[in-house]
Amino acid sequence: KQEVxxxxxxxxxxxxxxxxLNCSFTDSAIYNxxxxxxxxxxxxxxxxxxxxxxxxxxxGRLNAxxxxxxxxxxxxxAASQPGDSATYLCAPYSGNxxxxxxxxxxxxxxx
Amino acid sequence: NAGVTQTPKFRILKxxxxxxxxxxxxxxxxxxxxxRQDPGMGLKLIYYSVGAGITDKGEVPNGYNVxxxxxxxxxxxxxxxxxxxxxxxxxxxxxTYEQYFGPGTRLTVT
Numbered sequence: 001k002q003e004v005x006x007x008x009x010x011x012x013x014x015x016x017x018x019x020x021l022n023c024s025f026t027d028s029a030i031y032n033x034x035x036x037x038x039x040x041x042x043x044x045x046x047x048x049x050x051x052x053x054x055x056x057x058x059x060g061r062l063n064a065x066x067x068x069x070x071x072x073x074x075x076x077x078a079a080s081q082p083g084d085s086a087t088y089l090c091a092p093y094s095g096n097x098x099x100x101x102x103x104x105x106x107x108x109x110x111x
Numbered sequence: 112n113a114g115v116t117q118t119p120k121f122r123i124l125k126x127x128x129x130x131x132x133x134x135x136x137x138x139x140x141x142x143x144x145x146x147r148q149d150p151g152m153g154l155k156l157i158y159y160s161v162g163a164g165i166t167d168k169g170e171v172p173n174g175y176n177v178x179x180x181x182x183x184x185x186x187x188x189x190x191x192x193x194x195x196x197x198x199x200x201x202x203x204x205x206x207t208y209e210q211y212f213g214p215g216t217r218l219t220v221t
Binding site for chain 2: 031032034041042043044045046049089093098099101102103104
């Protein structure tokens with residue numbers, strides 16, 4: 001059974017800092033991995049999807065990497081802004097079951 | 112496109128009451144999902160469907176029922192509501208593994 005861990009559980013940084021969020025998963029036989037953002041009281045919004053054949057995927061100030069063999073993914077946020085404050089969740093997809101979500105990292109960017 | 116819509120946004124139920132949470136998507140997605148999210152516990156899958164007429168249990172199906180008679184709609188039924196079902200419920204849809212989420216329904220059972 002796939003288990004997903006996200007570290008840290010919460011993070012507070014000053015505006016402008018670069019930061020890294022970590023995601024680890026136990027079953028490395030995945031097809032892809034998604035990163036989501038959740039604002040308080042809202043649903044999830046998909047940020048990035050990395051296929052198992054890719055090592056990186058970029059969207060604006062966000063860069064996600066995937067190391068399938070070690071069961072790890074990282075989300076790098078450059079030049080953080082207060083508007084980046086949210087909870088970030090990762091979800092690997094193994095093909096035979098629906099997505100399994102981590103508990104998320106709650107990010108606060110202080111102006 | 113409206114995407115994934117959920118109704119109601121908020122609801123308070125008394126113990127033992129029943130209700131249906133509605134979910135509709137207008138993206139012609141085959142896959143639809145119901146999750147619950149409790150504080151600090153992450154998202155847990157209740158039920159999912161890979162197409163009209165096909166449903167399957169997720170991680171926490173007890174106390175819930177679903178049906179999928181059309182591609183667009185995937186209602187979640189709570190029978191005999193219990194305080195343990197107090198949660199935020201999210202519906203999602205997708206062409207396959209990609210998922211698009213609705214805004215959620217906040218349910219309190221007292």
